Amino acid sequence: MLPFYSGSSDFSPRAEFSSTTGLFELAGVSRPENVSAFYSQLIDWLKIFEQESVHSGTWPGNGITVNFKLTYCNSASSKYIFQILEIILSWKRYGIQPVINWYYDESDDKMKDDGQDLADALEYNFNYLSLS
């Protein structure tokens, strides 16, 4: 399956998903003009990846790692990020134990709080790591 890549802009994050390495990364600022269109393509990719992995019975050897390196995300983006994580965490039923790394700038408590609120809503532990 082809990897997913979308470059960052002033107000859209860089999104990079690889079916080979099992690494999913979202970085930068998330305030895309059309939030629904932007995140729907990521959700679609994840659903196809799941279908293909289940069909072939092959998941990435290193497991699934999700890196969030966001400096800002608006509230609409947060809801889509929640949906993305719901999909990824649903793969626990296939024996996958995703690792969620939430990076934040140490001078920015709010970004860390956002990660903790998401982790709380998903009832799943994130790793909190410094961006520097």
Add this chain to the structure above:
Amino acid sequence: MENYTILDHSGIIHYETIGELIHTFKDQIHVKGIQTGTYKKILLVMIESLENIMKHSECCPSGQNHASTYMPVFSIRKNVSQFIIASSNPVKKQSIPAFKDRLEYLNTLDQQGLKDFYKKTITNGLFTNRGGAGLGLIEIAKISGKKITYEFSPLDDHCDRFNMIITIDETSN
């Protein structure tokens, strides 16, 4: 400490307008010596407020969308110890009761209550017909940590002007 204006905008808010205002605001950080944590809080409230205006300012009567009466207004000011983020825009009368209920409810919640309401809202999977997540005002209340000051003043038979003031302490980081 002096009182000063950081941003003062009057005009229709488009997606690009928000980007321009963000850049203007960022240019002010170093000039005004605003600390990073405080700057980030102001920025987040600013963006959620402007996105609310963009989504809801749609009730100008035909041909009057440039009339000052219906023009959205947004400002960030600093007084002795607080940053004051003020927004004002027309809203349809029919949407006011639900809007008011939400604001009144948010003003009854403490930080833990806001976190619980945020969790309930982000997990409901619902989006508004304008593409909103229903999280914007909750975020604003969480960041400010203070009651949201607001009022509705009649504009015409169909619209009111919605005025909202959010305050952020200068020292909050």
